[in-house]
Amino acid sequence: xxxxxxFSLKNYNTFRIDAYAKYFGEFFSADSLIEILRETKxxxxxxxxxxxxxxxxxxxxxxxxxxxxxxxxxxNDDDEYVYIKAGAGVNWHQFVMxxxxxxxxxxxxxxxxxxxxxxxxxxxxxxxxxxxxxxxFELEALHIEENSLQKFNNTECGFGYRDSVFxxxxxxxxxxxxxxxxxxxxxxFNISYGAIEEELKxxxxxxxxxxxxxxxxxxxxxxxxxDPELIxxxxxxxxNPEIDSHALDELTRIDASVPNYKxxxxxxxxxxxxxxxxxxxxxYRKGDAGCYQKQALVLVNYGQANGKEIYDLSQEIKHSxxxxxxxxxxxxxxxx
Numbered sequence: 001x002x003x004x005x006x007f008s009l010k011n012y013n014t015f016r017i018d019a020y021a022k023y024f025g026e027f028f029s030a031d032s033l034i035e036i037l038r039e040t041k042x043x044x045x046x047x048x049x050x051x052x053x054x055x056x057x058x059x060x061x062x063x064x065x066x067x068x069x070x071x072x073x074x075x076n077d078d079d080e081y082v083y084i085k086a087g088a089g090v091n092w093h094q095f096v097m098x099x100x101x102x103x104x105x106x107x108x109x110x111x112x113x114x115x116x117x118x119x120x121x122x123x124x125x126x127x128x129x130x131x132x133x134x135x136x137f138e139l140e141a142l143h144i145e146e147n148s149l150q151k152f153n154n155t156e157c158g159f160g161y162r163d164s165v166f167x168x169x170x171x172x173x174x175x176x177x178x179x180x181x182x183x184x185x186x187x188x189f190n191i192s193y194g195a196i197e198e199e200l201k202x203x204x205x206x207x208x209x210x211x212x213x214x215x216x217x218x219x220x221x222x223x224x225x226x227d228p229e230l231i232x233x234x235x236x237x238x239x240n241p242e243i244d245s246h247a248l249d250e251l252t253r254i255d256a257s258v259p260n261y262k263x264x265x266x267x268x269x270x271x272x273x274x275x276x277x278x279x280x281x282x283x284y285r286k287g288d289a290g291c292y293q294k295q296a297l298v299l300v301n302y303g304q305a306n307g308k309e310i311y312d313l314s315q316e317i318k319h320s321x322x323x324x325x326x327x328x329x330x331x332x333x334x335x336x
Contacts, residue, residue, distance in 0.1 A: 003040075003063065012051045012066065014114055016232035017307045019056035019336075021046075021064040028068050028089070030177050034147050036065060045144070046336065047175050050091065052115035053123065053234055054334045057307035067118055069177055072098050077185070083137055085180045088118025092125075100214045105187025106135040108210040109196075111217040114228060114235060118176040122166045123332070124159045128217055129193030133159035137182040141166075141174040150174070162239050162332055189213060195220055224295050232301030233292065237314060238272040238329045247327075254325055272321075272329055273297040279320045289313045311335060 007024030010016055023043075027033040037045075044062030048054070069087035072095060076083040082104050086095050095117050096107045109130035119125075121139055124132045138153050158165040166174060187210045191197050199216040200208070226233050243251065248268050251258050255278070260268045273296045276282065282296040288305035291313070292298040299310055318329050 003036075007064070009051075009056060009060075009064065012048060012064075013054055013056060014050070014052045014228035014232065014234050015055055015301050015307070015310065016228075017056045017301065017305075017310075019307060020059045022059070022061050023063040024066070025063065026066040026068050028070065030069075030142055030149065033065070033067075033142060033175060033177075036063075037144060037147060049088065049119040050115035052228070053119060053332070054336060055234065055307050055310055056336050057311050058336070060336060067116070067175065069118070071178075075180065080185060081182045082185055083180055083182055085178050086117040087178050088116060088176045090117040091115075092117050092120060096214065099181075099183055100210055103187065103210060104183040104185070105189075105210050106130070106183040107181070108187075108214040109190055109193075109217055111214040112221045117179055121157055121159075121179055122164055122176065123162045124157075124164055126162070128196055128220075129190050131159070133157075135181045135183055137180040139176055139179045141176045143174055145173070149177075161242060191216075225298060226292055226294075226300055231292075232303075232305075233298050234333045236272075236297045237299045237331060237333050238276070238297060238317075239332050240272045241270050241275075241327050241329065242267055243270060243327070244268070251325060251327070258325075270327065275321045275325055275327060275329070276317055279317070279324060281317050281320065284313075286313065291317070307336075 003023040003025045005023055007021045008018060009021055010018040025036055027036060040063055046060060046064045048064050048066045068089035070089055071087040072090060073085050074082055075085045092115050093112050096111050099107050109128040113125055113127060120132050121136055136154050138151055140149060140151050142149055189208050191213060196216050199220055200212060203216060205212045244266050248260060259274055260270055262268055276296040281291045283293040284291045288302040289309040290300050290302055292300050299314060301310060322328050
């Protein structure tokens with residue numbers, strides 16, 4: 001076991017917050033993780049993936065363990081599907097590119113989402129009409145206290161909107177080791193959501209393919225979202241709130257122009273970015289903490305902001321939105 005003391009986390013979180021871990025280690029297999037856990041009992045631990053969904057507001061007085069389990073392997077197939085297992089430490093976009101290059105369909109709409117594969121089922125990542133639950137087959141995880149391996153299928157993960165059992169019921173209890181996806185050999189194209197169709201027209205695509213869809217999604221994301229390598233951020237900071245018809249009626253009385261998307265007979269999704277922008281936060285900056293000028297959902301670190309400054313800004317935005325719209329925004333980013 002090799003742990004480093006007083007370790008800077010600046011290069012291990014996409015907000016580029018310069019917080020410190022009392023101890024830091026990395027594991028590349030279930031066996032090495034089990035060894036570390038066995039030798040560090042009774043010490044507070046945090047498992048870190050790609051660092052793309054976390055905001056450090058203080059130093060961490062314990063052990064941070066980076067999940068770097070590698071590997072992408074086709075483990076099975078049938079006439080319709082191919083089953084691909086990816087190590088939890090595999091970069092998500094690299095995994096998507098692996099699938100797209102082989103014409104395995106299902107994850108192309110999730111191109112360029114930051115983070116690692118192991119985190120994808122934790123919050124049921126989604127974009128442009130696709131969510132992880134649509135392509136997920138199973139995962140293998142280690143129970144931290146019992147040092148036992150357990151598999152979870154789609155139902156057992158309890159997927160919801162940016163949610164799973166690993167965010168609430170089993171939060172902090174398991175470490176995801178690998179994820180198996182079920183992708184289509186004959187892709188079904190999904191271009192009806194967002195601006196994909198418009199972008200495909202701009203690209204002069206004559207024959208639709210998952211590569212074209214992936215390229216379109218990448219173009220859209222690059223045009224709207226800041227590159228974490230250039231401006232610290234964690235993507236969407238808040239979830240899009242879901243409300244019932246009664247709450248929607250109340251909301252339209254406040255502002256008749258509020259956009260909404262019907263999910264089912266009595267559930268409607270409201271764009272959090274619209275709510276934030278309506279309150280005047282888009283492009284706001286205080287010191288090096290700000291709300292991105294092209295997308296109000298994204299909070300950014302322009303260089304030297306600390307985690308508390310980003311968090312305090314998120315609090316101000318939450319209060320501001322609630323004050324007018326009576327909607328309580330929920331953070332998508334994990335706060336430490």
